[in-house]
């Protein structure tokens with residue numbers, strides 16, 4: 001796909017860059033000229049994504065980074081700034097789900113794991129990204145929330161609560177940092193064909209895929225490319241007055 005965006009020499013940091021949205025976003029931002037800092041808990045897989053980008057003439061560094069670990073996030077952002085001299089765009093994308101169960105059947109470990117990555121992880125990334133962006137006097141942050149952050153999600157209550165939290169972090173930071181020339185927004189995808197969704201559908205078995213498609217106003221799942229194109233638009237320089245926005249990318253699901 002040809003990109004219509006120009007991110008020449010902009011430094012873009014992406015978490016969860018080894019798979020799904022993060023992996024394709026890394027490729028598309030690289031094709032648009034960005035210099036990339038790619039982090040993931042899966043060190044080998046994120047290195048492979050960076051190697052592929054470098055093999056086609058792009059610039060990418062890869063680093064093992066568990067977003068739920070303060071020191072690893074601080075080191076990841078510091079390495080990005082040491083390598084490229086700045087950080088223009090932070091895409092806080094790493095996220096996990098949890099077993100589909102009723103709330104009373106979930107336990108403390110489910111809470112700690114899910115919200116450690118999905119909510120605390122976004123806070124930690126924002127903390128260190130914003131520290132650098134305040135110093136620079138400019139920046140863009142895009143948090144990957146979910147349609148589950150806009151509505152209740154039966155059997156995924158902890159995932160839903162964490163994604164609601166990401167939206168709270170996004171809106172609050174937009175109000176705090178807008179005057180510093182830093183834009184903070186969130187996207188809310190639903191059921192796009194990434195490994196996260198495909199694995200969960202496999203685990204559910206039966207007619208889960210058909211049910212999901214039937215329940216969506218557009219009667220289909222989302223393509224990963226559709227989400228990544230919205231990421232490029234959200235972060236591009238021309239989109240300069242969008243701040244504190246929470247953008248559903250869900251075929252209309254959250255409109256119901």
Ligand SMILES: NC(=O)c1ccc[n+]([C@@H]2O[C@H](COP(=O)([O-])OP(=O)(O)OC[C@H]3O[C@@H](n4cnc5c(N)ncnc54)[C@H](O)[C@@H]3O)[C@@H](O)[C@H]2O)c1
Pocket residue numbers: 015016017018019020021022039040041042065066067068093094095096117121144145146147188189190191192193194195196197
């Ligand atoms: N796929 C969808 O339909 C969908 C819908 C709504 C929201 N989302 C959100 O989009 C984001 C990306 O999801 P995806 O569907 O591409 O999933 P994915 O499983 O394909 O990719 C997620 C990546 O995050 C990495 N990761 C997991 N835990 C991590 C941690 N602690 N630190 C750093 N990296 C970690 C994984 O190794 C993986 O590479 C997530 O935040 C997810 O909640 C996805």
